[in-house]
Amino acid sequence: MATANRSDLTITVVSDTELLLTRELDAPRDLVFKAMTDPTLLARWWGPRKYRTVVDTMDARPGGKWRMRNIAADGGEHAFRGEFREFVPPERIVWTFEYEPLPGHISVETMTLTERDGRTLLTVRDQFASKEDLDGMVNSGMESGARESYERLEELLAELKAKKTA
Amino acid sequence: MNATFSALAEPNRLQIVELLRHRPLPVGRIAERLRMRQPQVSKHLRVLSEAGLVQVRPVAQQRIYGLRAEGLKELDDWLEGYRRLWGERFEQLDDVLRDLQQEKGKPDGHRK
Numbered sequence A: 001m002a003t004a005n006r007s008d009l010t011i012t013v014v015s016d017t018e019l020l021l022t023r024e025l026d027a028p029r030d031l032v033f034k035a036m037t038d039p040t041l042l043a044r045w046w047g048p049r050k051y052r053t054v055v056d057t058m059d060a061r062p063g064g065k066w067r068m069r070n071i072a073a074d075g076g077e078h079a080f081r082g083e084f085r086e087f088v089p090p091e092r093i094v095w096t097f098e099y100e101p102l103p104g105h106i107s108v109e110t111m112t113l114t115e116r117d118g119r120t121l122l123t124v125r126d127q128f129a130s131k132e133d134l135d136g137m138v139n140s141g142m143e144s145g146a147r148e149s150y151e152r153l154e155e156l157l158a159e160l161k162a163k164k165t166a
Numbered sequence B: 001m002n003a004t005f006s007a008l009a010e011p012n013r014l015q016i017v018e019l020l021r022h023r024p025l026p027v028g029r030i031a032e033r034l035r036m037r038q039p040q041v042s043k044h045l046r047v048l049s050e051a052g053l054v055q056v057r058p059v060a061q062q063r064i065y066g067l068r069a070e071g072l073k074e075l076d077d078w079l080e081g082y083r084r085l086w087g088e089r090f091e092q093l094d095d096v097l098r099d100l101q102q103e104k105g106k107p108d109g110h111r112k
Helices: A029-037 A039-045 A131-138 A153-165 B004-008 B011-022 B027-034 B038-050 B069-103
Strands: A010-015 A018-025 A052-058 A065-071 A077-088 A092-099 A107-116 A119-127 B054-059 B062-067
Touching (some): A018 B069, A029 A039, A039 A052, A039 B069, A131 B004, B004 B011, B004 B038, B004 B069, B011 B062, B027 B062, B062 B069
Antiparallel strands (some): A065 A077, A077 A092, A092 A107, B054 B062
Protein backbone atom coordinates (compact mmCIF):
# COMPACT_ATOMS: atom_id res chain seq x y z
CA MET A 1 0.00 0.00 0.00
CA ALA A 2 1.32 3.36 -0.97
CA THR A 3 -0.53 5.21 1.74
CA ALA A 4 -0.02 4.52 5.41
CA ASN A 5 -3.27 4.16 7.24
CA ARG A 6 -4.15 3.67 10.86
CA SER A 7 -5.39 0.17 11.64
CA ASP A 8 -5.26 -0.83 7.96
CA LEU A 9 -8.39 1.14 7.19
CA THR A 10 -8.07 2.75 3.79
CA ILE A 11 -10.46 5.45 2.64
CA THR A 12 -10.36 6.54 -0.97
CA VAL A 13 -12.30 9.42 -2.44
CA VAL A 14 -13.29 7.80 -5.73
CA SER A 15 -15.20 10.78 -7.10
CA ASP A 16 -17.19 13.69 -5.78
CA THR A 17 -20.07 11.34 -4.99
CA GLU A 18 -18.28 8.21 -3.93
CA LEU A 19 -16.06 6.96 -1.10
CA LEU A 20 -14.40 3.57 -0.89
CA LEU A 21 -13.27 1.91 2.33
CA THR A 22 -11.21 -1.22 2.65
CA ARG A 23 -10.29 -3.12 5.77
CA GLU A 24 -8.85 -6.56 6.39
CA LEU A 25 -10.45 -8.73 9.04
CA ASP A 26 -8.87 -11.70 10.75
CA ALA A 27 -11.64 -14.23 10.15
CA PRO A 28 -12.99 -16.32 7.29
CA ARG A 29 -15.57 -14.78 5.03
CA ASP A 30 -18.61 -16.77 6.15
CA LEU A 31 -18.04 -15.59 9.71
CA VAL A 32 -17.65 -11.94 8.68
CA PHE A 33 -20.80 -12.21 6.62
CA LYS A 34 -22.66 -13.63 9.60
CA ALA A 35 -21.44 -10.77 11.83
CA MET A 36 -22.68 -8.30 9.22
CA THR A 37 -26.20 -9.68 8.97
CA ASP A 38 -27.10 -11.34 12.28
CA PRO A 39 -29.05 -8.74 14.34
CA THR A 40 -27.53 -9.83 17.66
CA LEU A 41 -24.01 -9.58 16.28
CA LEU A 42 -24.65 -6.34 14.37
CA ALA A 43 -25.78 -4.70 17.61
CA ARG A 44 -22.34 -5.41 19.05
CA TRP A 45 -20.31 -3.51 16.49
CA TRP A 46 -22.28 -1.31 14.09
CA GLY A 47 -22.57 1.81 16.26
CA PRO A 48 -19.86 4.19 17.41
CA ARG A 49 -18.34 2.99 20.67
CA LYS A 50 -20.13 5.54 22.86
CA TYR A 51 -23.57 4.49 21.64
CA ARG A 52 -25.68 1.44 22.25
CA THR A 53 -26.97 -0.06 19.00
CA VAL A 54 -30.48 -1.47 18.69
CA VAL A 55 -31.47 -3.45 15.61
CA ASP A 56 -35.20 -2.95 14.99
CA THR A 57 -35.45 -4.61 11.59
CA MET A 58 -33.01 -6.73 9.59
CA ASP A 59 -34.94 -8.47 6.85
CA ALA A 60 -31.92 -9.67 4.92
CA ARG A 61 -33.19 -10.45 1.42
CA PRO A 62 -33.55 -8.36 -1.74
CA GLY A 63 -36.30 -5.82 -1.10
CA GLY A 64 -36.18 -6.42 2.66
CA LYS A 65 -35.98 -3.46 5.04
CA TRP A 66 -33.50 -2.70 7.79
CA ARG A 67 -33.54 -0.20 10.63
CA MET A 68 -30.99 0.43 13.37
CA ARG A 69 -30.68 3.01 16.12
CA ASN A 70 -27.63 4.38 17.91
CA ILE A 71 -28.66 5.36 21.41
CA ALA A 72 -26.58 7.73 23.54
CA ALA A 73 -26.16 7.49 27.31
CA ASP A 74 -28.46 10.51 27.74
CA GLY A 75 -31.19 8.76 25.76
CA GLY A 76 -30.75 10.77 22.58
CA GLU A 77 -30.84 8.56 19.52
CA HIS A 78 -29.99 8.49 15.83
CA ALA A 79 -32.06 6.20 13.61
CA PHE A 80 -30.95 4.84 10.24
CA ARG A 81 -32.91 2.79 7.78
CA GLY A 82 -32.78 1.35 4.31
CA GLU A 83 -33.58 -1.51 2.01
CA PHE A 84 -31.58 -4.49 0.82
CA ARG A 85 -30.96 -4.35 -2.91
CA GLU A 86 -28.71 -7.37 -3.17
CA PHE A 87 -28.04 -10.15 -0.73
CA VAL A 88 -25.50 -12.74 -1.89
CA PRO A 89 -24.06 -14.81 0.99
CA PRO A 90 -21.22 -14.77 1.79
CA GLU A 91 -19.81 -12.29 -0.70
CA ARG A 92 -21.95 -9.23 -1.27
CA ILE A 93 -24.54 -6.98 0.31
CA VAL A 94 -25.97 -3.86 -1.29
CA TRP A 95 -28.32 -1.73 0.75
CA THR A 96 -29.64 1.79 0.77
CA PHE A 97 -28.78 4.01 3.70
CA GLU A 98 -30.80 6.90 5.04
CA TYR A 99 -30.44 8.94 8.22
CA GLU A 100 -34.06 9.34 9.33
CA PRO A 101 -33.87 13.05 10.24
CA LEU A 102 -32.71 13.72 6.66
CA PRO A 103 -35.25 11.74 4.63
CA GLY A 104 -34.66 11.49 0.92
CA HIS A 105 -30.89 11.80 1.16
CA ILE A 106 -30.29 8.17 0.33
CA SER A 107 -26.88 6.69 -0.26
CA VAL A 108 -26.10 3.20 -1.51
CA GLU A 109 -23.60 1.04 0.36
CA THR A 110 -22.05 -1.91 -1.41
CA MET A 111 -20.18 -4.30 0.87
CA THR A 112 -17.96 -6.88 -0.78
CA LEU A 113 -16.13 -9.69 1.02
CA THR A 114 -13.11 -11.46 -0.42
CA GLU A 115 -11.37 -14.29 1.41
CA ARG A 116 -7.61 -14.78 1.30
CA ASP A 117 -5.69 -17.24 3.46
CA GLY A 118 -8.47 -17.43 6.01
CA ARG A 119 -8.68 -13.64 6.27
CA THR A 120 -11.31 -11.40 4.73
CA LEU A 121 -10.90 -8.20 2.80
CA LEU A 122 -13.99 -6.09 3.26
CA THR A 123 -14.64 -3.22 0.89
CA VAL A 124 -17.45 -0.74 1.40
CA ARG A 125 -18.43 1.52 -1.47
CA ASP A 126 -20.44 4.46 -0.25
CA GLN A 127 -22.25 6.09 -3.14
CA PHE A 128 -24.11 9.33 -2.57
CA ALA A 129 -27.00 10.47 -4.72
CA SER A 130 -25.35 13.78 -5.56
CA LYS A 131 -22.26 15.77 -4.77
CA GLU A 132 -24.50 18.05 -2.72
CA ASP A 133 -25.34 15.06 -0.53
CA LEU A 134 -21.70 14.23 0.06
CA ASP A 135 -20.83 17.85 0.70
CA GLY A 136 -23.91 17.99 2.91
CA MET A 137 -22.44 15.20 5.00
CA VAL A 138 -19.29 17.26 5.42
CA ASN A 139 -21.38 20.10 6.78
CA SER A 140 -23.71 17.93 8.84
CA GLY A 141 -21.79 18.61 12.02
CA MET A 142 -20.00 15.34 12.51
CA GLU A 143 -17.86 15.78 15.56
CA SER A 144 -14.59 17.53 14.96
CA GLY A 145 -11.31 17.69 16.72
CA ALA A 146 -9.89 21.18 16.92
CA ARG A 147 -6.79 21.32 14.80
CA GLU A 148 -5.37 24.39 13.19
CA SER A 149 -2.40 23.04 11.32
CA TYR A 150 -1.92 21.13 8.12
CA GLU A 151 -0.60 18.14 9.98
CA ARG A 152 -3.06 15.71 8.46
CA LEU A 153 -3.19 17.35 5.08
CA GLU A 154 -0.69 14.91 3.61
CA GLU A 155 -2.97 12.07 4.53
CA LEU A 156 -6.03 13.87 3.26
CA LEU A 157 -4.41 14.61 -0.07
CA ALA A 158 -3.23 11.03 -0.35
CA GLU A 159 -6.80 9.86 0.08
CA LEU A 160 -8.06 12.27 -2.52
CA LYS A 161 -5.27 11.40 -4.87
CA ALA A 162 -5.55 7.66 -4.53
CA LYS A 163 -8.23 7.59 -7.20
CA LYS A 164 -5.77 8.85 -9.77
CA THR A 165 -3.28 6.09 -9.14
CA ALA A 166 -5.89 3.36 -8.69
CA MET B 1 -19.39 26.87 3.24
CA ASN B 2 -20.10 24.23 0.69
CA ALA B 3 -18.83 22.15 -2.19
CA THR B 4 -15.52 21.32 -0.57
CA PHE B 5 -15.49 17.77 -1.80
CA SER B 6 -16.42 18.56 -5.36
CA ALA B 7 -13.85 21.36 -5.42
CA LEU B 8 -11.07 18.95 -4.50
CA ALA B 9 -12.32 15.96 -6.47
CA GLU B 10 -11.09 17.66 -9.67
CA PRO B 11 -7.48 16.55 -10.31
CA ASN B 12 -6.17 19.94 -11.51
CA ARG B 13 -7.60 21.69 -8.50
CA LEU B 14 -6.10 19.08 -6.22
CA GLN B 15 -2.73 19.75 -7.87
CA ILE B 16 -3.10 23.46 -7.22
CA VAL B 17 -3.85 22.79 -3.55
CA GLU B 18 -0.80 20.55 -3.32
CA LEU B 19 1.37 23.20 -4.89
CA LEU B 20 0.06 25.94 -2.59
CA ARG B 21 0.74 23.73 0.41
CA HIS B 22 4.42 24.64 0.08
CA ARG B 23 3.87 28.38 -0.24
CA PRO B 24 1.45 30.99 -1.60
CA LEU B 25 1.94 31.90 -5.26
CA PRO B 26 0.59 34.29 -7.90
CA VAL B 27 -1.57 32.90 -10.75
CA GLY B 28 1.23 33.14 -13.30
CA ARG B 29 3.59 31.03 -11.25
CA ILE B 30 0.92 28.42 -10.60
CA ALA B 31 0.18 28.18 -14.32
CA GLU B 32 3.87 27.87 -15.09
CA ARG B 33 4.56 25.19 -12.50
CA LEU B 34 1.57 23.07 -13.45
CA ARG B 35 1.88 23.74 -17.19
CA MET B 36 -1.65 25.00 -17.38
CA ARG B 37 -3.05 28.05 -19.13
CA GLN B 38 -3.52 31.07 -16.89
CA PRO B 39 -7.30 31.50 -17.55
CA GLN B 40 -7.77 27.85 -16.66
CA VAL B 41 -5.86 28.32 -13.41
CA SER B 42 -7.91 31.43 -12.61
CA LYS B 43 -11.10 29.46 -13.11
CA HIS B 44 -9.93 26.71 -10.76
CA LEU B 45 -8.79 29.26 -8.19
CA ARG B 46 -12.23 30.83 -8.26
CA VAL B 47 -13.89 27.48 -7.50
CA LEU B 48 -11.37 26.78 -4.74
CA SER B 49 -11.88 30.16 -3.16
CA GLU B 50 -15.68 29.84 -3.36
CA ALA B 51 -15.30 26.56 -1.51
CA GLY B 52 -13.30 28.37 1.14
CA LEU B 53 -10.12 26.43 0.42
CA VAL B 54 -8.00 29.20 -1.03
CA GLN B 55 -7.65 32.90 -0.21
CA VAL B 56 -6.08 35.75 -2.08
CA ARG B 57 -3.82 38.45 -0.68
CA PRO B 58 -2.67 41.46 -2.70
CA VAL B 59 1.07 42.06 -2.47
CA ALA B 60 2.37 45.09 -4.38
CA GLN B 61 1.00 44.67 -7.91
CA GLN B 62 0.32 40.96 -7.51
CA ARG B 63 -2.46 38.82 -6.16
CA ILE B 64 -0.99 35.98 -4.16
CA TYR B 65 -3.02 32.80 -3.69
CA GLY B 66 -2.61 30.69 -0.59
CA LEU B 67 -4.42 27.93 1.26
CA ARG B 68 -7.09 28.83 3.75
CA ALA B 69 -6.54 26.63 6.79
CA GLU B 70 -10.14 26.77 8.06
CA GLY B 71 -11.57 25.44 4.81
CA LEU B 72 -9.24 22.50 4.68
CA LYS B 73 -9.78 21.80 8.34
CA GLU B 74 -13.50 21.38 7.80
CA LEU B 75 -12.99 18.71 5.15
CA ASP B 76 -10.21 17.11 7.10
CA ASP B 77 -12.37 16.99 10.23
CA TRP B 78 -15.17 15.37 8.31
CA LEU B 79 -12.93 12.71 6.80
CA GLU B 80 -11.44 12.16 10.23
CA GLY B 81 -14.94 11.73 11.68
CA TYR B 82 -15.85 9.33 8.90
CA ARG B 83 -12.62 7.42 9.44
CA ARG B 84 -13.19 7.30 13.18
CA LEU B 85 -16.76 6.02 12.78
CA TRP B 86 -15.69 3.18 10.50
CA GLY B 87 -12.53 2.57 12.50
CA GLU B 88 -14.55 2.07 15.68
CA ARG B 89 -17.04 -0.16 13.88
CA PHE B 90 -14.26 -2.34 12.53
CA GLU B 91 -12.46 -2.57 15.87
CA GLN B 92 -15.68 -3.75 17.48
CA LEU B 93 -16.22 -6.15 14.59
CA ASP B 94 -12.72 -7.53 15.25
CA ASP B 95 -13.83 -8.31 18.82
CA VAL B 96 -17.06 -9.96 17.66
CA LEU B 97 -15.17 -12.10 15.13
CA ARG B 98 -12.60 -13.12 17.72
CA ASP B 99 -15.38 -14.18 20.12
CA LEU B 100 -17.15 -16.13 17.37
CA GLN B 101 -13.97 -17.99 16.50
CA GLN B 102 -13.32 -18.81 20.14
CA GLU B 103 -16.86 -20.13 20.51
CA LYS B 104 -16.22 -22.39 17.56
CA GLY B 105 -13.21 -23.67 19.45
CA LYS B 106 -10.65 -22.64 16.90
CA PRO B 107 -7.41 -24.23 18.12
CA ASP B 108 -5.37 -21.05 18.15
CA GLY B 109 -4.35 -21.19 21.78
CA HIS B 110 -5.86 -17.82 22.62
CA ARG B 111 -8.87 -19.16 24.39
CA LYS B 112 -9.49 -17.72 27.86
